[in-house]
Amino acid sequence: MREVDVIGVRVEMPSNQPIVLLREVSGERYLPIWIGAVEATAIAFAQQGVVPPRPLTHDLLKDVLEATGNPLSEVRITDVKDGVFYATLVLGSGAEVSARPSDSIALALRTGSRIVCAEGVLDEAGLAVPAEQEDEVEKFREFLDQVTPEDFEGPAEPGDS
Template identity: 80%
Template structure:
């Protein structure tokens, strides 16, 4: 497993589909995961430090974990099958719970839990960006600093929990 960090969320055009972009810590590989608008907003809120007046779902789950003393050890992004990414919440007790990557990332940002990705998954779906292309990545980061949760429109269909890309068109 390789540690990854959340670069941010953006909307991929022309499909208008939100993605979360992860970067391998200390490496050159990026992992884009297509997610739903609600999860994109939850991730953007956490990155921007937005605290809603009432807890949203991911805030509620964090509060439940805190109240029950169940510490998260790490978030694991484990595989992609048929274009859908899978993750798990790994607890300090050794318990592991299957979860969508988008929800897992939103929770990790709220709890300060590290995120790791299976090495073979990074090799299979990661995109390598050499150092000389870092200027483009920096422009992307600047965009992420300016994007707001309101920039994401609700999806037309329910979120499948994170996929490897938009559905093929006929």
């Protein structure tokens, strides 16, 4: 397992699909994972330190784990099959719970928990970014500094107000 950091979220064009971008802590590979808009917002909220007036789902799960004395100790991104990523939440008791990577990352950011990724996942889906392409990564980071959670809201559905 290799430790990864969350670089941020963005909307991939032209598909308008949000992605979360992870990077090896001690390496040059990046791991893009396509996620849902709700999870993108949850990750962006956590990265920006936004505290909603009432707990959102990931905040609630964090509070439940802490209240039961079984906090999140680590998130593991364990597999990728046919473009679908899999993760495991490792709790303080040692219990492991299967979860989507997007939810796992949102929870890890709220708890300060370490995120690790299986070497095989990075081998299969990771992208090595040579030093000369770091400019593009820096532009992406600048974009992330400007993005707001509202950028991930889709068009209003009929009947939404």
